[in-house]
Amino acid sequence: MTTATRGAVGTAHTRVEGRDKVTGAARYAAEIPFADLAHGWLVLSTVARGRVRAVDTDAVLGMPGVLTVLHHGNAPRVDSDFIGMLGVPPDPSAALFQHDRVAHLGWPVALVVAETSEQAREAAESLVVHYETEPHDVAFSAGRESEGYPLDGHLPAVAEKGDLADRLAASAVVVDAEYTTPEEYHNPMEPHAATARWEGGRLDVVDSNQGTSWVAGELANLFSLDPAAVRVRSEHVGGGFGSKGVRAHQVGAVMAATVLQRPVRVVMTRRQMFSLAGYRSPTAQRVRLGADADGRLRVLEHRSLNQTSTVHEFVEPSAAAGRSMYAADAHHTASRIVRLDVPTPTWMRAPGEAPGSFALESALDELAERCGVDPIELRVRNEPAVGPVSGLPFGSRNLIACFREGARRFGWAERDPRPGVRREGRWLLGTGTAAASFPAGVGPSTAAVTAEADGTFTVRINAADIGTGARTALTLVAADALEVPTDRVRVRIGDSDLGPAMIAGGSTGTRSWSWAVQAAAEELRRSLVPGADIPPEGITARSNTAEAIGALAQKERHAFGAQFAEVAVDPATGEVRVRRMLGIFAAGRIVNPLTARNQLVGGMVWGLSMALHEEAVRDRASGGVYGADLAGYHVAAHADVPHIEADWVDDPDPDDPVGIKGIGEIGIVGAAAAVANAVWHATGVRHRNLPIRPDRVLMAGGDA
Template sequence: MSSTPPGTGTATATRPRPAVGVPHTRVEGPQKVTGQARFSAEIPFPELAHGWLVLSSVTRGRVTRVEDGPTLAMPGVLTVLHHGNAPRVEPRPGMLGPPDLTVALFQHDRVPSRGWPVALVVAETSEQAREAAETLVVRYEEEPHDTALHEEHPGAYVPEQGDPVARKGDLAAALAGSEVVVDELYSTPEQHHHPMEPHAATARWEDGRLELTDSNQGATWVAGDLATMFSLDPSAVRVRSEHVGGGFGSKGLRAHQVAAVMAATRLGRPVRVVLTRRQMFTLAGHRSPTVQRIRLGADPDGRLRALEHRGLNHTSHVYEFVEPSASVARILYDADAHHTDNRVVRLDVPSPTWMRAPGEAPGSFALECAMDELAERTGLDPIELRARNEPAVGPLSGLPFADRHLLDCFREGAARFGWDRRDPRPGTRREGRWLLGTGTAASSFPAGSAPSTAAITAEADGTFTVRIAAADIGTGGRTALTLVAADALEVPTDRVRVRIGDSDFGPAMIAGGSAGTRSWAWAVTAAARELRERLVPGTVPPPEGSTVRVDTTEAVKALPPKERYSYGAQFAEVAVDPGTGEIRVRRLLGVFAAGRIVNPLTARAQFVGGMTWGLSMALHEEAARDPHTGGTVGADLAGYHFAAHADVPPVETHWIERADPDDPIGIKGIGEIGIVGTAAAVANAVWHATGVRHRALPIRPDRVLTAATRRDDAGLG
């Protein structure tokens, strides 16, 4: 390690090579592969007790009695918490929205969905807690339930939160004046995100302060919500989450954290609660199923006169969550009349939540498949159709775009994929028993940012310590911030140590919405700049170090208003066996315009991971609900199908690095853009191979076979 004192590295002659943009292995990689990195359920605590949640076995009704006497008498059992004896909590608006009553455990006797927590059994060991929980008898008064989502559901309504409706122009008139019209329904099923590391939390009180060791996507987010729920001063809550084995939107404040805090409060000792895979199907949230109607009206040359995108998703009776599938249409294409509506219907289901690319992932499937249908009906190449409908400014906002390069992505992708050799006629390419087809689709995702706080200390030994309440959920965020800090401080990366995942470091953006690295890097860069200005070249900081702390709130507010998005073009080649209905994706290629790429190594992994998820969404993932019980069928990773290694072909990713000159950081999020558009590209390729449209996901073998039968019966085979 260099012994050069801080400040001396600012001279041009000694400035190290830039770290940003150069592939870099994860800084915590050795700790993870050797087992030294401790995840939340692995950290030891003295006198640790273990809690096990008991979930309702009915879908709707109320708890009439909890027969906890025999359970309390079992070996090792310390307590049983339920609605009759649990501490009272007061959910209030949190960091990301209205009060979430999903986590207000044991406050009443109502059961709003199957799998609702009705009790927590705490024992000396995890095995004792589980055995006791399985013996606990809970009596219910059951009521009729409704768990089925359909377009004409009488309970559908326009939510008050967010921005559910956006309109301009006369839709009816524009459709009436259009010579070519696409009017179709598309649907996506309920889907679940299951990170490799299950949800786990340990709560304890120390010197009057609540400490939670947790697996989450934002320590300050969870700390703030716990403080409001338990009526605590924010300074009285500390949440730490150093290593996280995946999140995908599911790791915010959930039932297990609240249960652990309740039990630790009752017992006065640390309590750990870990969710099982089966419990995660009801307690970790999910992507709501959607029903979407797309109406496109165009002139014969493909120029849109009308664009309507209506989305409907289910939510629970406990918490209103909107899957904004229609919102994706607001940025991609312009039309004289442009209407988008997001609606919800309350059903007797667990609360859905954010899941990788919420809204954009299901919404892009519907919109990009509809655009492909329009290309077919107008006789245009799908890329040319999109080029003819490229907006000059935000279609609804009128704001300028910050470096929009969607068509550049299409041009680059088409050249690499060999799109010019494509015969546009469907069902014409064969290879033995396989029908071959190719498809494409556009991707977009917001490039947002949020205020964050970062502190950097110049240590006496010439190193620098960065502290920020960021979360690395497997994306490589810790490594990216190391590279950003090294360049901002003008020192080699081995002189930078980044500490994350601690709410005591101050407010920071969560690892979500593809805005984490962008927001954190902004704060780290600002802190580094101020620290370098303070340091005197050639001098050594005092033994306690020299620290600068920066909050980017005012800087973020001052960013000029623009439409800030990442973009991408997805290409897929599939082979379909019409005899078995089997679909094999043979090639996936994506080109993305996502601003400045910090670490090409982990960025490529994020793009590939997103595209793999999109493939899985297209062909495999579907959580089915039993209409009689209201529960999920096959609530485990054996019954819930997703893409395995054999299903995934070589995935090729490329990017175009261009940045908005008005943007002080130039970084955009990449965690979600890869999934957007992939399912549509695969679905469009299946149409090109077979001549049959599939407007419902996943495209299962049975759906391929029945669609082929209908086509033959109609004389189209």
């Protein structure tokens, strides 16, 4: 395989849709005008478990502008018994109104449709729904591990190598610690929104999602339609982070458009997103590390428990984070789930790795402290030659290069390892580090590249640009493969009619689409005769990467990184301020340094936010989340975020045609651990429960 090295890829390029975004011209899902549009408003259950006894539709149907009220008694039937493109069945909360059961607080029980959104909202809020309530249970805790069970997700639940008890007994040093992370919510800035209509015998849906091939396929399955009869478009997407797949809003819009035979738009409110859009499960984790006195691991045991709903199994595979990281004679990891009366969690930026790395990389820091070994040196000593559990070779592994470069730039060599000894006014200061890794995956995609008669080129690939800069990256990849300047290339994305392609998820999007775009563009370039006329319809070359991807050899394929953080802790108020962060990544070829740096930093901001701020507290009495909005659920704001730097070492993936590994998730991995380790260094107190709130800092003491 050849690796493209010329021209545009690797040079900074502002976003091709940048002007539209800064002028307000870019239209997101709820902003595409439709004639005769009706507005749907979802009604969610006010009980956490039970059944709907009756829906008082009469009073609401008489309200001004109300067109219909859909509920389990009258809604069109859907078929949710299928496995979709991503290998999992749909979230049952998206299979609207098929029965009277209520599985959690905020379960969708009705959709009110009216001429205007004001009318729909008032009618929805007026709708009286009678319930038969049953006792509910939403109390997640580590103590419920025995009720849980292991579940294979996108990774196997359990991986075991070696004799745990024997190797623990042989360890000079043992770290045994429990960690927790809370419920966390994606909260993309753009709420989920969809407009559906029937147009020329086809279902036409304008949506905000992470992959229209995926969503179109799910809708075709749900409504038993020929896949060719479904078109889903999603041109601009205001963030996703794992939450934007098939959800109640699209299904409700399709049902209402079918019943009313006119376009219907359904937009989730911010508060509804806390019930309907998925979230990261809380985790309770236990890590046991056994090591020789010099820090060489004998034992790595990581057990994690997460919650899921009573209607759908979702595993947050936190325990799997260490399987590719560190070698140990006994290496036992297991992710388990417990079923509660809660909404179904889902993928959220670095599912598994984000909470798992908090626990594992904190435990490594504890081991370094116990052994009196520098945390970076500890990781060097435990660097594996091959996959610690799989035995497979690494595609490329430049973790230590990241640590060395990061240590140099962060000034790690001058660090005094003693905790709680640096004071600056009211602040205690500390620094911390942690490792990061995330799988480098790829999914089959198709692309078409057309040489137009006017000398330009059109790339058609059903990519999703959810803020990643994919549209721009693909422009650079295509320009290089065509050997033309970027201004002669236009990239069309976000339309299921463009053909099947991978989603924006799992850090696979830009890699998967680039592969297909490069293949089609190279094929086109080879077929063009210099100087020959291009016919009016242009000349098109197509690609499908399924076969090439299927032929990839089995390897440990991951991106890696080293995270550094400096914090200041006020022991009198418990306030923790992050003063600076640095992340150095080995994450494949970087297609567009301008947008890549931004995305990596964004991931690190997520790690900071996870470490210090984000926490949804579930009320055991009602079964719902307290303060389910952006005031009650704080995400890092401008004033929380210091100067953060991200950079990378040269690490092209040798088995990827463009050299890409994917960078969407690696930035968050290890970042929360780096902050927590810095808080320990500042105060001498270990914080094993996130977020590190002021009250936790105060209760733990630490005024050195």
